[in-house]
Amino acid sequence: MRTVRRCIREEEGTILPLVLGYALLALAAVFVCVCATDLYLAQKRLDGLADAAALAGADGFTLVVEDGEPRAELTSAGVREQASALFATASIDAALVYATTPDGVSARVVAAAVWHPPVVSLFVPEGVPLQATATSRTALR
Template sequence: MIAHDEEGSVLLLTIGYALLALVLVLVSVDATSLYLAQKRTQSAADAAALAGADGFTLEVVDGEPRAELTDAGVREQAAAIVAAGQDVNLVSATTPDGVSARVVVTSLWRPPISTLFVPDGVPLDATATSRTALD
């Protein structure tokens, strides 16, 4: 036999669990979107570094061909890739040693479903390095 003062308590529990499940689903959607945005940012950095490594000048030193990268050549190639691709910003594109290209890009992630538990926007950055070699 059910007491009269406990009537309706299952309904409140059901509503509470449904709200909790809804919040978990919304946060999961936002977390997945953030993960994919970081992967896109990293892919853009990888592509820009790979293109930057192709911005070399070819010289012959002592009868041997040598590929030499310059900061201007790396930046030119990386900027072309970033401009043609996704909405990322090129922060820097340099060559630390004349053989490798290092590229840093940033983007801003905005959640697809805004909730109280997720920030409005998160800045993302990615760094990639690629080397050029003549074999």
């Protein structure tokens, strides 16, 4: 019985470093999860902005009448103008890489941004480049 009491007295306080180590590990995991969630949301916001710009660019058509038939025609300048106007009013910090029409019926927009972590952490990089591509077709053919 005496040896059990002596072992208990000698082992006092040794759990504190273990608890502190696990607490630091848990905090690091929380920081990484917060940063990963923020990165995911930043990519989704950029995707939404690119989709909206492509949709606006597809609406920037000119109506052309050939042989008595009306036809919607897109130009790269028209797509770029509409997409630039949308990017100018956007609430997120993103850049219009290019906006063009590959076939005269579709509008393709590429947007780029740089994500910065909301919480400074050793496990998360300083900035991550993001890019989103969206394509939209005109409603009139």
